[in-house]
Amino acid sequence: MLEYKSPKYFPSSEELLDSDETPVDNELQDLIPGLLKAILAMAWTERMDWFFGVDMGIYYDPDQPAIVPDGFLSLGVERIFDEGLRLSYAIWEEERVPIMILEVVSQTYRGEYTKKKQEYSDLGVLYYVIYNPQRRRKPQLEVHRLVDGEYILQPGNPVWLPEVGLSIGAERGTYLGITREWLYWYDELGQRFLTPEERAKVAEQRAQRLAEQLRAMGVDPDSVV
Incomplete structure (x- = not known):
């Protein structure tokens, strides 16, 4: 686990950069997490104890740059701060590490299976989801669960996440007029939202x-x- 420093001054999330300014090189890196967020907003419309960030900076140390995954889910946090919404996600402010992080792999690898995997493990993220639409001989969707400090690949599609109370999986569908494989949320019976x-x-x-x-x-x- 990463050790959080205790400086005299912790900057607020409003003072931190909201992303790393790195442009996405694949439209799916925005659309896939955006769809998951939209579905969750309708499935959990009465809940106010969750947040799903898309391309937002996660800060774990005020002296270190943000980690910016394609998407992440946190539970036990305020759904909405105020009308300005969140500009970034500071762990010392939220007092919660995201329970799930999603990376959508583009044609340009950015350490999704190596560097980022280690970063999220060190951070203590329980579920690390990798979706690689370029893969042909290996599963495009991988859901890893953190066990004793190491990520263990979980079988199945969809994959049940008991701590979240939902499953995540991939299947063909149509979104924004685009028919292809998308990621979706499912209930405990395997029914897609x-x-x-x-x-x-x-x-x-x-x-x-x-x-x-x-x-x-x-x-x-x-x-x-």
Whole structure:
């Protein structure tokens, strides 16, 4: 585990850089964590004790640069600070290490299987998720669990995360008009949570069925408030 220093002054998250200014070289590095965050916001709409960061700096030592994963999930923290929202994630301020970190591998490797894996292990992140859409002979999705200071690859797809109360997995679907393999959240029965687009489509279909039923009863659906 990393040892946190105790300087006389801890900068607030507002004073720290929100990212490392490194541009993503693959659109999926934004879209995949963004989709996971959007699904979680609808699945946990009543909960205010979680935060999902996308391309946001995680600070563990005020004297060290931030670690900036593609996405991360923290539990037991404030969902929203104020209208300004979070600018960065300082562990000494949040008092929580993220429970899960996600890296989406692009054509340019950035130490996802080596350097970053060690960093997250040292930080004490329980789950490290790597998604590599370029892989052909090995699994594209890897979910690692921290056991005695080492990451152990977990079997299956989706993979159940008991401390989170959800599973994470990969399957083909359509998001923002793009049909390909995406990462999703699943419940304890393995049922996939719908995306915002899918939820809107289901709601529209229900409204259409209701309108048809009203017309069959001789009622103009436009007259029903």
